[in-house]
Amino acid sequence: MSNITDRFLRYVLVDTESMSDQEAFPSTEKQKNLGIMLKEELTALGAQDVRMDDYGYVYARIPANTTKKIPAVGFISHMDTSPDCPGNGIHPQIIRNYDGKTIRMNAKTGETMSPERFPELLRYMGQDLITTDGTTLLGADDKAGVAEIMTMAEYLLTHPEIEHGTICIGFTPDEEVGRGADFFDVEGFGADVAYTVDGGALGEIEYENFNAASAKLHINGVNIHPGSARGQMKNALLIGMELQQMLPMFQNPACTDGYEGFFHLNNMSGDVENAYMNYIIRDHDRAKFEEKKALMTSVVSYLNTKYGEGTVELNLKDSYYNMREKIEPHKYLIEIAENAMKSLDVEPVVCPIRGGTDGARLSYKGLPCPNLCAGGHNFHGRYEYVCIQSMEKIADILVEIVKAFAER
DSSP states (O other): OTTHHHHHHHHHTSOOBOOSSOSSSSSOTTHHHHHHHHHHHHHHHTOEEEEEOTTOOEEEEEOOOSSSOOOOEEEEEEOOBOTTSOOSSOOOEEETTOOSSOEEEETTTTEEEOTTTOGGGGGGTTSOEEEOOSSSOOOHHHHHHHHHHHHHHHHHHHOTTSOOOOEEEEEESOGGGTOTTTTOOHHHHOOSEEEEEOOSSTTEEEOOOOEEEEEEEEEEOBOOOGGGOTTTOBOHHHHHHHHHHTSOTTOSGGGOOTTOOEEEEEEEEEOSSEEEEEEEEEESSHHHHHHHHHHHHHHHHHHHHHHOTTSEEEEEEEEEOOTHHHHGGGTHHHHHHHHHHHHTTOOOEEOOOSSOOHHHHHHHTTOOOOEEOOOEESTTSTTOEEEHHHHHHHHHHHHHHHHHHHHO
């Protein structure tokens, strides 16, 4: 699997940053540039039924090489990178044989990454890391997953002696803005079950994720000259601050972990007359999720009673749901992944996703789809990095999963 590094480095140089609040799909046409590259590469490798549709999804199959009845298994990753941090002009750098000390990412800016701040770095002493130069994200989320799936595909296509059923490959746009499954062709994809390769550290297996909703607020204020504003002005910014103060103080991402949910104020803008606040609401527990949405609605209702009807407009929309209930009837998918990891001396760690994946929505579309590790850390920011040995091992794990389906 030695070419996985070159493959990953080629992919991260392609700007595929997605954008939120866009009507067009994909949200940025440039995502298709990577799609075209992957389509050409899959075709050259000898995959079958390779296509990229008008939405930018890339699909391919590796036909079964046995007459045994084996479920068709899919592997899916997303091509886009998060709009939370610049994804253009990425300058990856390889840290060979990491020594456990502070990494100097950029000599000009003085940007560093230390194990004091990121203790998990110490897990990779003696291994090779790929980092950013501290000015952009890296794109390991999820181009590490893309590279691992492509490397698996190449290995299977060049080793026909490995018995397997139909292997379905899919790469999606716009996952980072919550729309990766919007137009995914589940029927045309052809898989009975699938895995997304979109997780974190080596060994992670995830089949629980947040229930998720977005809350977009528009606050309508009244602007009067401050010299004569008494009893007349309604400061939209102050009303927004009041709204935030009415939400539970410790239910925010900086204070939560594990299965704890949160309200996250993702951005805020405006002036006295108009203010805009965008929240994401998350909880693994469906009942608590509904309670959080109800609280947001009641806070808005209270403020409209206090300041006048129509002062605060709320657009509350569910994004996706916890896939656990859809995966549990297919728990063998988790067992296969665990055994594949153990066969390669990787300790499997089953943990909840503090986020979401395409697999969550695809599971509700009839394609059971737990999530596997991709090997990266510190996603969506300039301290993102990935371990080369982890990527190589994950590609091996995918091959072992394919073998396990043939042996069931």
